[in-house]
Amino acid sequence: xxxxxxxxxxxxxxxxxxxxxxxxxxxxxxxxxxxxxxxxxxxxxxxxxxxxxxxxxxxxxxxxxxxxxxxxxxxxxxxxxxxxxxxxxxxxxxxxxxxxxxxxxxxxxxxxxxxxxxxxxxxxxxxxxxxxxxxxxxxxxxxxxxxxxxxxxxxxxxxxxxxxxxxxxxxxxxxxxxxxxxxxxxxxxxxxxxxxxxxxxxxxxxxxxxxxxxxxxxxxxxxxxxxxxxxxxxxxxxxxxxxxxxxxxxxxxxxxxxxxxxxxxxxxxxxxxxxxxxxxxxxxxxxx
Amino acid sequence: xxxxxxxxxxxxxxxxxxxxxxxxxxxxxxxxxxxxxxxxxxxxxxxxxxxxxxxxxxxxxxxxxxxxxxxxxxxxxxxxxxxxxxxxxxxxxxxxxxxxxxxxxxxxxxxxxxxxxxxxxxxxxxxxxxxxxxxxxxxxxxxxxxxxxxxxxxxxxxxxxxxxxxxxxxxxxxxxxxxxxxxxxxxxxxxxxxxxxxxxxxxxxxxxxxxxxxxxxxxxxxxxxxxxxxxxxxxxxxxxxxxxxxxxxxxxxxxxxxxxxxxxxxxxxxxxxxxxxxxxxxxxxxxxxxxxxxxxxxxxxxxxxxxxxxxxxxxxxxxxxxxx
Numbered sequence: 001x002x003x004x005x006x007x008x009x010x011x012x013x014x015x016x017x018x019x020x021x022x023x024x025x026x027x028x029x030x031x032x033x034x035x036x037x038x039x040x041x042x043x044x045x046x047x048x049x050x051x052x053x054x055x056x057x058x059x060x061x062x063x064x065x066x067x068x069x070x071x072x073x074x075x076x077x078x079x080x081x082x083x084x085x086x087x088x089x090x091x092x093x094x095x096x097x098x099x100x101x102x103x104x105x106x107x108x109x110x111x112x113x114x115x116x117x118x119x120x121x122x123x124x125x126x127x128x129x130x131x132x133x134x135x136x137x138x139x140x141x142x143x144x145x146x147x148x149x150x151x152x153x154x155x156x157x158x159x160x161x162x163x164x165x166x167x168x169x170x171x172x173x174x175x176x177x178x179x180x181x182x183x184x185x186x187x188x189x190x191x192x193x194x195x196x197x198x199x200x201x202x203x204x205x206x207x208x209x210x211x212x213x214x215x216x217x218x219x220x221x222x223x224x225x226x227x228x229x230x231x232x233x234x235x236x237x238x239x240x241x242x243x244x245x246x247x248x249x250x251x252x253x254x255x256x257x258x259x260x261x262x263x264x265x266x267x268x269x270x271x272x273x274x275x276x277x278x279x280x281x282x283x284x285x286x287x288x
Numbered sequence: 289x290x291x292x293x294x295x296x297x298x299x300x301x302x303x304x305x306x307x308x309x310x311x312x313x314x315x316x317x318x319x320x321x322x323x324x325x326x327x328x329x330x331x332x333x334x335x336x337x338x339x340x341x342x343x344x345x346x347x348x349x350x351x352x353x354x355x356x357x358x359x360x361x362x363x364x365x366x367x368x369x370x371x372x373x374x375x376x377x378x379x380x381x382x383x384x385x386x387x388x389x390x391x392x393x394x395x396x397x398x399x400x401x402x403x404x405x406x407x408x409x410x411x412x413x414x415x416x417x418x419x420x421x422x423x424x425x426x427x428x429x430x431x432x433x434x435x436x437x438x439x440x441x442x443x444x445x446x447x448x449x450x451x452x453x454x455x456x457x458x459x460x461x462x463x464x465x466x467x468x469x470x471x472x473x474x475x476x477x478x479x480x481x482x483x484x485x486x487x488x489x490x491x492x493x494x495x496x497x498x499x500x501x502x503x504x505x506x507x508x509x510x511x512x513x514x515x516x517x518x519x520x521x522x523x524x525x526x527x528x529x530x531x532x533x534x535x536x537x538x539x540x541x542x543x544x545x546x547x548x549x550x551x552x553x554x555x556x557x558x559x560x561x562x563x564x565x566x567x568x569x570x571x572x573x574x575x576x577x578x579x580x581x582x583x584x585x586x587x588x589x590x591x592x593x594x595x596x597x598x599x600x601x602x603x604x605x606x607x608x609x610x611x612x
Contacts, residue, residue, distance in 0.1 A: 018501055018504065021503070022501040022503035022504060026391075026503055028387055029387040029390045029391040029395060030395065032383065032384045032385075032386070032391060033387065033388045033392070033404070035387075035388075036384055036385075036408060036411055036470070036474070036477070037408070039422075039470055040407065040410060040414070042422075043418070043419070043426075046422060047422070050425075091302070095302035095303065096299075096302055096303035096306055099296075099300055099302065099303040100303060102299070103300070111307065112307055114600070115307040115310050117596070117600060118593060118597070119306060119309060121527050121531075121593070121596035122310075122592060123532070123533065123559055123588055123589070123592055124531070125531065125559045125562050125563055126317070126531070126559075126589045126592075129317070129582060129585040130312075130313045130316055130317055130585070132566075133316060133317070133320045133578075154309055157305070157306060158306060161303070161306060185293075185295070186293050186296060190295070214415075215413075215417070215418070216415070217415070217417040217534045218534050218559075218563055221566075222566060244415065244534075247417045247418065248417050248420070248534065251421055251424055251538075262421060263421070266417075266418050269415055269417075269418060270414070270415075270418060273414070273415060274413075277410060277413045285402055
């Protein structure tokens with residue numbers, strides 16, 4: 001651009017240097033992008049290839065004995081823990097998000113918002129330890145599905161609250177005014193108008209929260225324990241297996257079969273996490 | 289319209305569950321760790337020796353509490369491991385994140401931007417245990433066989449960078465830091481990317497009119513305006529790195545009671561230590577070990593709380609939940 005002022009058609013040394021530096025800068029930026037993109041692709045490919053080669057019918061129909069076998073118990077356990085977490089977290093998270101979006105434009109609202117962000121930032125291991133001393137030891141539930149679910153719920157409630165708030169806020173204020181003008185009560189406006197208009201956003205939040213729960217490990221080790229056996233339906237006093245535990249422990253065993261199970265479990269977890277995150281992003285972008 | 293009907297109070301009560309949970313976490317951790325806090329005193333954060341003592345002998349009374357003989361709880365090594373690995377992670381992540389954000393915001397055609405920025409966002413959603421698996425299977429061997437000897441060849445005259453002064457297993461400070469860097473780069477990059485897209489058009493046009501090249505427009509006029517947001521993003525990433533557990537536990541090598549002598553030496557962080565030691569701490573009949581672990585959790589909680597509060601002050605409206 002600056003060259004248009006140069007009547008001789010030759011660049012000065014300074015300008016040549018600036019252009020060279022800029023070109024080098026762009027190359028470095030592209031390289032930086034590769035530094036983050038290549039590990040992700042390598043990670044996804046490695047797990048896809050190693051995991052897929054371990055897939056078989058047996059993987060989904062039998063449970064593991066610790067070194068080989070299938071992942072049935074772990075798959076069921078992950079489903080129980082994650083869905084259990086959603087059962088606790090959705091009413092609270094959506095309710096809190098609704099409060100923040102509809103009536104939260106005050107001091108209490110900002111305090112809750114701040115503390116909710118703080119809770120999101122608390123390391124999951126600290127939440128796990130809290131649940132360990134209160135639920136597992138304190139209430140005497142021992143390692144159990146209920147303790148694990150509640151711990152996951154504490155983790156995802158602030159996410160749900162925040163995403164619900166953001167999506168409900170996008171509902172036009174005129175819709176609320178129209179409903180109030182027709183004589184609707186607070187509750188009717190909140191549920192029938194605002195929540196139903198903002199429902200896609202709330203579902204998005206619940207899905208993202210599900211992805212977080214499925215991939216979580218550390219707090220579950222302290223609250224859900226581990227079991228090779230299929231969950232019998234007891235909420236307390238019975239440890240429960242889950243996929244992320246398989247990834248963590250089986251990779252450190254000296255058996256090929258155990259490694260294969262670890263990669264298969266990682267592939268299952270990644271499939272859920274990536275499917276939810278990619279799907280949500282594509283749907284949201286299309287709507288906008 | 290009434291100011292507060294029963295419905296609003298009901299919703300407010302539900303919303304209060306979040307602050308209540310946070311307060312419960314602090315109170316119960318503090319209450320549980322109370323004896324350990326008094327027993328350990330300042331030596332807790334100032335000494336390196338963590339020892340459960342003799343669990344088979346009868347507990348003795350030491351400093352007014354029943355503890356196993358020889359029990360000593362000092363977590364300085366884990367504090368150093370936590371801070372050192374997080375610091376290195378930021379050192380690696382910052383330039384990569386800045387480059388990535390500039391690349392996405394300025395170099396990529398608008399058509400490709402959603403896809404490529406999604407790629408970066410996806411790095412942030414990979415579960416930490418999967419990063420750990422990749423670290424064990426791909427990164428640690430790579431560091432042990434290629435990167436480590438490479439660094440040693442160039443910087444080996446400095447003992448700190450010489451792989452021969454360590455076990456050379458590939459599990460250690462550097463591996464943990466690289467995995468942490470991968471996890472926090474997207475946090476910093478997306479924060480910066482969002483901010484770069486918000487820079488006023490006029491600012492850019494003025495710089496172009498002054499004859500700046502496009503790269504100079506980005507680095508000399510746009511980056512300075514988003515500097516505070518960038519720092520906020522870094523602090524946000526720091527908060528994540530400090531509390532990261534699984535990935536670090538899997539690739540750090542799990543050091544006990546020594547400080548890292550090289551970047552290839554195994555380390556332990558506070559978070560990974562809490563998890564790896566719970567089983568052995570439970571063997572302590574006096575419970576002082578488990579309570580000391582609770583004290584570590586409390587210290588970690590306080591540190592991340594301060595870091596995240598700082599990030600929030602720096603990035604207005606910063607949350608871990610991005611507005612998609």
